[in-house]
Each structure stands twice: as structure tokens, then as C-alpha cells.
Amino acid sequence: MNFPLMPDQASNFARPYDALFFVLTALTILFTILVGALVLFFAVRYRKGSRVDRSGAVESHLGLEITWTAIPLLLGLVMFWWAAKLYVETRQPPKDAMEVFVIGKQWMWHLQHSNGVRENNELHVPVGVPVRLTMISQDVIHSFFVPQFRIKQDVLPGRYTQQWFVASKPGKFNLFCAEYCGTQHSEMGGYIYAMPPQEFQKWLASGGDKKRPNQPTMADLGKALYDRLACANCHGPQDTERGPSLYGLYGAKRRMTDGTVVEADASYIRESIKNPYAKINESYQNTMPEYRELTEEDLLNLLAYIRTLGTAKAPGPVLGNAGPAQIGGANR
Ligand code: HEC
Ligand SMILES: [Cu+2]
Incomplete structure (x- = not known):
């Protein structure tokens, strides 16, 4: 769908989010119109002095009560389940995701690939590969926002936050800071370049835009x-x-x-x-x-x-004594 009011859909999250957004909006409009129209209709029809039949007023109607309780309840539950499922997915990056580290500071984004390639206000990623961002701020709260990917995650001082995505098509997309962070907040942005995987691998191996291959990882x-x-x-x-x-x-x-x-x-x-x-x-x-x-x-x-340093203890004798009183950190 290319609705001109919406940014391009360029990640795995874009379509499911938009679907949820449109359904929520449609339901809201539908019920607003339904309730609004009924209120108006009855207000006009039974206004003071109008000559209408007022006999047989209904005091209570179990069927009606159940209907207008059950339908919204069901709809509410469906929306909750749908949104919660999506939310949980955004919190669970796949294990094999490519890692990128993000440092936010007044007023720029600093991005680092594990192999040592660094970028400022630009991030190159492969299309179709899950990318996991581990993010932290060096000063105040920032927020990593890529509208075309439908992702936005606060970047906090003193604590890592995570976000993941799969870019779904090649292109140049906007990166913004979405948390007011000082006078030059509005300039804190850049671009994400989604590239075909092979092109990306070449780019990464050649040392990025600065063409400095074989940097220390x-x-x-x-x-x-x-x-x-x-x-x-x-x-x-x-x-x-x-x-x-x-x-x-x-x-x-x-x-x-x-x-x-x-x-x-x-x-x-x-x-x-x-x-x-x-x-x-x-x-x-x-x-x-x-x-x-x-x-x-x-x-x-x-x-x-x-x-x-691995996921297993190094081989060899353990200093200190074994057993419950063992000195050491590995008390699982
Ligand atoms: C003077 C000795 C000493 C030096 C030097 C030292 N550490 Fe430690 N480190 C400790 C002790 C003792 C603990 C355990 C107590 C604690 O949790 O603070 C510890 C705990 C840690 C832990 C948590 C480990 C756990 O099992 O909970 C990490 C990670 C760590 N140190 C990293 C470092 C790094 C990186 C450096 C160098 C920049 C460093 N340490 C330098 C003594 C030291
Ligand atoms: Cu910022």
C-alpha cells in the first residue's frame, strides 16, 4: 500500500504495524460514528415538545446489555492480543542477528559494527538480514527513530536498550532523534542505507565509507x-x-x-x-x-x-576450594 500520508514501508515491522494502526483507526471511527449518530438521532427525535410515541419505554433489556458489552469486549481482547504479540516480537531479536552498537550523544549518532567499522549519522545495513542494535547514550535521553522502518526506541544514559529490524528493501531512509535532547535536537539525525547483502559485505570488508579495511575489531x-x-x-x-x-x-x-x-x-x-x-x-x-x-x-x-572469552569456564584447576564455599563468581 502506498498511502501518501504514510512513510514508505521498508522493514519487517512496517506492514504489520500499519495493518494494526489502520484497523484500530477504522474501529475508532466506526464506533465514533455509530454512537455519535445514535446520540444525535435520539436527541432530535425525542427532543422536548416533539410529538412522538413515548409509550412502552424500555427500562431494561438483557439481550441488548449483553450484546453491547460482549462485542466491544471481544474486539478489545482481539486488539490487545494482536498488539501485544507484535510488541513481544519487537523485543525478541533473532539469535543470529547482525550486531550494531549505537551511541547517542548531543547531537549525533555514532554507530559501530563489530568488525570495527564506524559511522557517524549514517548506518549501512544489509537487506533481508536481522540487525540488532545495542544502544546507549553518553549524556541525556535520545530516541532512535526510523519512520520508514516503524521503529522507535529510547536511548538512555547508563543502560543499554535494544531494538531490531530487518530492512525489507534497498534504499536511503531517515534516522531521527525523537526525544527532545537540547538546542540542536532537530539536527540530530541522519540516514540508514539498506543495501543488497553482497554489496553490504563488500562495503563492510572494504572498511566502510572511509575505506579503511582491516581496522581492529x-x-x-x-x-x-x-x-x-x-x-x-x-x-x-x-x-x-x-x-x-x-x-x-x-x-x-x-x-x-x-x-x-x-x-x-x-x-x-x-x-x-x-x-x-x-x-x-x-x-x-x-x-x-x-x-x-x-x-x-x-x-x-x-x-x-x-x-x-567464551561461554564456558576456562579449563584447568580452579583456585580456591571446590564445593559450596568455592571462591568465585560462577555460582549459578
Ligand atoms: C584490583 C583488582 C581488580 C581490577 C584491577 C579489576 N577488577 Fe574487575 N572485579 C574485581 C573484583 C574483586 C570483582 C568482584 C566484586 C564486584 O562485583 O565488584 C570484580 C568484578 C568484575 C566484573 C563482574 C564479574 C562478576 O563475576 O560479577 C567485571 C565484568 C569486571 N570486574 C571487569 C573488570 C575490567 C574490565 C577491569 C579492567 C578495566 C577490571 N575488572 C579490573 C577486581 C578487579
Ligand atoms: Cu537526541
Whole structure:
């Protein structure tokens, strides 16, 4: 459908969202007209002084009551189920989605591909491939809005948010910030370029628009930072008295000193580095230095590196003693 009032439909979400939007709008209009017309009709017909038959007024009518309760209820439930299903889908990126990292700052979008290619206010993506965005703000709240994709997600300071999509056709689409974020908010935007997959692969391998191939990947940059900041002094392949091993940390469960169990997802790992005293691993004290000066980009690179440390514990003897009193973070 190419209704001129609507932006182009260019992602997997566009058609289902528009369908829902049109049905909701149509239902609203239908009921507004129905109720409005009846109100008008009866107001005019039974106005004061009009000569109409007023005998046999109906006091109650079970059939009518049930009808006008059941029909809207059913319609409401259908709309709820339909919208909730779509909403849940937008929250569940496919596991094999291509990853892109987004940093919002006053007043630009900074985008980073895992292989190290970076872009400003432009994002190149392949058509037909699910893309997952992990997003964070370096200052205030922004919102990542691509009207032609029908996606909009707030980008917050201090916490990662996610969004995913599949671009459904090649083209150049608008990227806006949809959360007022200061004087130059209106200029905080750019473009998304959806390219045929092979073309995209070539573009990515050749180092993006700046044509800088073989740049260090995000994980390489993270590793360099990890070495420079001497994280390995306390975090080795095994748990030690100095610190828990970060091998297999990503996605694992950790118990904190207050008894809560948290999943070591991107946000947890970020917080553990930037603000280590927020949550303390139950087997340790807060001896880790705070790395408050790290930028969001540094943190994303560190995260990329920590994720490469695998999903299993490193082989070899575990320091400390085994069993319930085992020192370590891997208390699943
Ligand atoms: C002086 C020792 C020390 C250094 C240096 C250190 N850490 Fe830690 N780290 C710890 C300790 C102790 C804990 C567990 C206590 C806590 O949760 O804060 C920890 C926890 C963590 C956690 C959470 C792990 C878990 O199992 O919950 C991450 C992630 C982490 N550190 C990353 C880093 C990174 C990245 C660096 C380098 C920038 C670093 N650490 C430097 C001692 C250290
Ligand atoms: Cu903004």
C-alpha cells in the first residue's frame, strides 16, 4: 500500500504495524460514528415538545446489555492480543542477528559494527538480514527513530536498550532523534542505507565509507584496553582471591552480596566496570577500582572483548576450594 500520508514501508515491522494502526483507526471511527449518530438521532427525535410515541419505554433489556458489552469486549481482547504479540516480537531479536552498537550523544549518532567499522549519522545495513542494535547514550535521553522502518526506541544514559529490524528493501531512509535532547535536537539525525547483502559485505570488508579495511575489531580494541588498564591483574582465566574470572561471564548468572541473582548481560558487565560498587559479587569485596573515566565506546569495546572469552569456564584447576564455599563468581 502506498498511502501518501504514510512513510514508505521498508522493514519487517512496517506492514504489520500499519495493518494494526489502520484497523484500530477504522474501529475508532466506526464506533465514533455509530454512537455519535445514535446520540444525535435520539436527541432530535425525542427532543422536548416533539410529538412522538413515548409509550412502552424500555427500562431494561438483557439481550441488548449483553450484546453491547460482549462485542466491544471481544474486539478489545482481539486488539490487545494482536498488539501485544507484535510488541513481544519487537523485543525478541533473532539469535543470529547482525550486531550494531549505537551511541547517542548531543547531537549525533555514532554507530559501530563489530568488525570495527564506524559511522557517524549514517548506518549501512544489509537487506533481508536481522540487525540488532545495542544502544546507549553518553549524556541525556535520545530516541532512535526510523519512520520508514516503524521503529522507535529510547536511548538512555547508563543502560543499554535494544531494538531490531530487518530492512525489507534497498534504499536511503531517515534516522531521527525523537526525544527532545537540547538546542540542536532537530539536527540530530541522519540516514540508514539498506543495501543488497553482497554489496553490504563488500562495503563492510572494504572498511566502510572511509575505506579503511582491516581496522581492529571492537574486541581487539577491548583487548588492548583490558591490557592497558591491567584488568588481568585481578581477572585471569580462573577465579582467584583477587577477582572472579571473566571467562564464560557473558550470559551467566551471578549472585550478589544482597542475595539477588542477576544475569551477566551487557548492562551488568558495563555497570560492573563503570560503577563496580553498585552490585558486588557475593564471593568478593569491592576491591575493584572504579573506571568512571571510560567512555561508552571504551565500555562497548571491553564488553565485546569479554564476550569473546567464551561461554564456558576456562579449563584447568580452579583456585580456591571446590564445593559450596568455592571462591568465585560462577555460582549459578
Ligand atoms: C584490583 C583488582 C581488580 C581490577 C584491577 C579489576 N577488577 Fe574487575 N572485579 C574485581 C573484583 C574483586 C570483582 C568482584 C566484586 C564486584 O562485583 O565488584 C570484580 C568484578 C568484575 C566484573 C563482574 C564479574 C562478576 O563475576 O560479577 C567485571 C565484568 C569486571 N570486574 C571487569 C573488570 C575490567 C574490565 C577491569 C579492567 C578495566 C577490571 N575488572 C579490573 C577486581 C578487579
Ligand atoms: Cu537526541
